[in-house]
Amino acid sequence: MPVGTRLGAAVDDAGGPVEPPQAVLVGGYAGRWLPPSPDLPLSHAGLRSAAGTLGAGLVLLLPTAACGLEVTARVVRHLAGQGARQCGPCLNGLPALADAFGDLAAGRPPAGTLDRLERWCGLVDGRGACAHPDGVAGLVRSALVVLADDVRTHLGGPCGRDGRLLDGVPA
Ligand code: SF4
Structure with missing residues (x-):
C-alpha cells in the first residue's frame, strides 16, 4: 500500500473485516496496539502522532472474538x-x-x-x-x-x- 493510506482503505482493499476489530497492531510484532480507527493514516508521521509506529509495515486486525x-x-x-x-x-x-x-x-x-x-x-x-x-x-x-x-x-x-x-x- 502507498504510505499514508488510511487504515479503513487498507482493510477494505484486503477484502474487509470479517467481524468488527477490537484493536489493530501496527508496525509488525515489535509494533504497537492501537484503537482501530478507519481514519488512522499508515505513515510514519500519522502513526507516530497516534503513539504507533510504521515499523515493518505489517498491519494486523484483532477480531472481537480473540483474546x-x-x-x-x-x-x-x-x-x-x-x-x-x-x-x-x-x-x-x-x-x-x-x-x-x-x-x-x-x-x-x-x-x-x-x-x-x-x-x-x-x-x-x-x-x-x-x-x-x-x-x-x-x-x-x-x-x-x-x-x-x-x-x-x-x-x-x-x-x-x-x-x-x-x-x-x-x-
Ligand atoms: S544487539 Fe539487540 S538483539 Fe542482539 S543481544 Fe543486544 S539487544 Fe538483543
Missing part, C-alpha cells in the same frame, strides 16, 4: 526467543517480560504483575545494543493501555476468548 492478551503473550514469547542474548535486556529482561505477560494472559498473575511489567519495560528500554528490546517493551505497554478492559478482566481470571484465532501469530 488480545493471549495474542500479545505469544508474540512477546516469540520475540523474547529472537534476541541474540548478548545484551542484558535480551538475556534477562525479555524472558522475564514474557513470563509475566504469560501469567497475565492466563488469568493468574501474581500480585504486583502490572507494576513489574511497567518497571521491566522501563529497564529494557534503550539498554540493548539495538532496538529489539525497545520494540517488545513498546508492544507490552501498548497492550496494557489499549487492551485495558481485558487486563482488568484477566486480573481475576481468563476471559475465555481464544488467542489462537489469528493466522500468522507464532505459537
